[in-house]
Amino acid sequence: MATEKQQTVIKKYANRRLYHTGTSTYVTLEDLATMVRQGEDFLVYDAKSGEDITRSVLTQIIFEQENKEGQNLLPVTFLRQLIRFYGDSLQSLVPSYLEFSMNNLSQEQQKLREQMSQAFGPSAFQAMEEQVKKNMSFFTDAMRMFAPFAPHPGGASPSEGDEKPAEANDLETLKKQMADMQSKLDTLSRK
DSSP, X not given: OOOOOOOEEEEEOTTSOEEETTTTEEEOHHHHHHHHXXXXXXXXXXXXXXXXXXXXXXXXXXXXXXXXXXXXXXXXXXXXXXXXXXXXXXXXXXXXXXXHHHHHHHHHHHHXXXXXXXXXTHHHHHHHHHHHHHHHHHHHHHHHHHOTTOOOGGGOOOOHHHHHHHHHHHHHHHHHHHHHHHHHHHHHHHO
């Protein structure tokens, strides 16, 4: 019978230092990011109050990663949409939806990697672009299902003509990101 692995405990001290209780060493946010990438679960507690501050530390890691050049995972439009949900009646649905979406992406991740390795080049990025479109479509449809009468920016109700420029803009943004990724991969493959 498999036993569940205990979560590592990290203590954060007033001097902002993070202490890994399992290895009895101080760690950095980068060390914690590596632990996350390796699938190691941890909890972070304030050493003085005992408060669980894991969420704020994970958010801080994301902030640090987003500030590294070339490491942006969160598009500005996504961040704005996310901020709009704070205080909204649908706020309680967002965490479970995002968790579901990330689990789905993780499950599809291996398939995407295989497709990219088999068809390294334009077709690999086409598969990724299609997956991004599916995810965005799924997210949009889900949000419309939960808020069919929600007001739209500017107070106007959407019509077919209103949605097309936004979709075209999003598509152009995705195409530009894909072209940037292709350029970076081309540069790496020449090295």
